[in-house]
Amino acid sequence: MKKAMNYVYGPIPSRRLGQSLGISPIPKKACNYACIYCMLGPTDKMTNTPQMFMPVSDILDEFDQVLASGIPFDAVTFAGDGEPTLYAGLKELIIELKKRTKKPIALITNGALLSDPEVYDTCMLADIVMPSVNGYDEASFKRINRPHGDIDFEQVTLALKKFSRQYPGLLWLELMLIKGINDSTENLLKYQDFLHQFYMDKLYINTPVRPPVESFAQMVTHEKMLEAMDILKGIGIEDAYENGYASEISDDLEAILNITQRHPMNQHEIEHFLKKRNNTNIENIFRLLRSHPKIKIVHYRGIDTYRIK
Ligand code: SF4
Known part of the structure; x- marks a missing residue:
């Protein structure tokens, strides 16, 4: 990685x-x-x-x-x-x-x-x-x-x-x-x-x-x-x-954490990103993100956006 x-x-x-x-x-x-x-x-x-x-x-x-x-x-x-x-x-x-x-x-x-x-x-x-x-x-x-x-x-x-x-x-x-x-x-x-x-x-x-x-x-x-x-x-x-988003970091969770430092991502963007990378356990990544101490989730107009605290 x-x-x-x-x-x-x-x-x-x-x-x-x-x-x-x-x-x-x-x-x-x-x-x-x-x-x-x-x-x-x-x-x-x-x-x-x-x-x-x-x-x-x-x-x-x-x-x-x-x-x-x-x-x-x-x-x-x-x-x-x-x-x-x-x-x-x-x-x-x-x-x-x-x-x-x-x-x-x-x-x-x-x-x-x-x-x-x-x-x-x-x-x-x-x-x-x-x-x-x-x-x-x-x-x-x-x-x-x-x-x-x-x-x-x-x-x-x-x-x-x-x-x-x-x-x-x-x-x-x-x-x-x-x-x-x-x-x-x-x-x-x-x-x-x-x-x-x-x-x-x-x-x-x-x-x-x-x-x-x-x-x-x-x-x-x-x-x-x-x-x-x-x-x-x-x-x-x-x-x-x-x-879409792209990252050179191979670990999916780390890649999302890195991108969200610059650009908050909403749930659809994260899902699209993970699908593009052929992740087979997308729900698990969302679970890890929801409990991650660095991540703040903002609900706006019916969409969850994930950003770094
Ligand atoms: S406050 Fe935010 S949107 Fe406005 S110029 Fe600064 S960084 Fe850009």
Whole structure:
């Protein structure tokens, strides 16, 4: 059995990126936002200052192991436990990764630090940048993202606007639609107006399909998603329940524990994952998970989601 890694995980099948090898260069919930829909739990490490949370070489060592093992992947994606641009080693890491792989490097970010010239330059190096845009004005921004006190909506917007004009890679914006919070037709028309200022390749429209940190941040209806796609000309992400998972760890229970450190899995995802691996005693794995001291089960919209405590 291969040992679990600390910073590199997957590859995880992604509708957008194929087999996506994940890198999480930050401790759990180090973030400059405390979004109401966050699936990672409360932001207990609120910070707006990039830090060298771990040496770049530690992450590269793990990446080199993956390369040496020959595991195929289609993209390298920065995401995971919090806001990746808060890792002060990100620029050096991307430069080093690009020496090692020709695969695209994608960065999932909230975009709040694009007004910092160092972070701006770092983002320019990635092949795909996926910033979130959830506020169309100061009030909606604060209500949904609950940013660090030093973050100013106008600054974030101006920086993203500039970035969208200069960035040579793929810019995929992502909007989180939340029932009763930002999904009225009036809200959608405000987003339409707001989003016009950015040059983007795609707009993805998401909704909280996994248990959010605030129980009032609920997913929108299918009809609402269709309305948003029509008004905003975006792509709806509604297949989250069907996403598969993969792991290089041979022990099934360990593999699930490793994946849930980054991505909570619901019961269907776990079952699908185990079936794919030809596990013949799926109920036993569920029994072990239910009694595991590290696992917390959250019941949301009729589905059990398993996440690390
Ligand atoms: S959703 Fe992303 S940006 Fe928002 S609090 Fe969670 S980790 Fe931070």
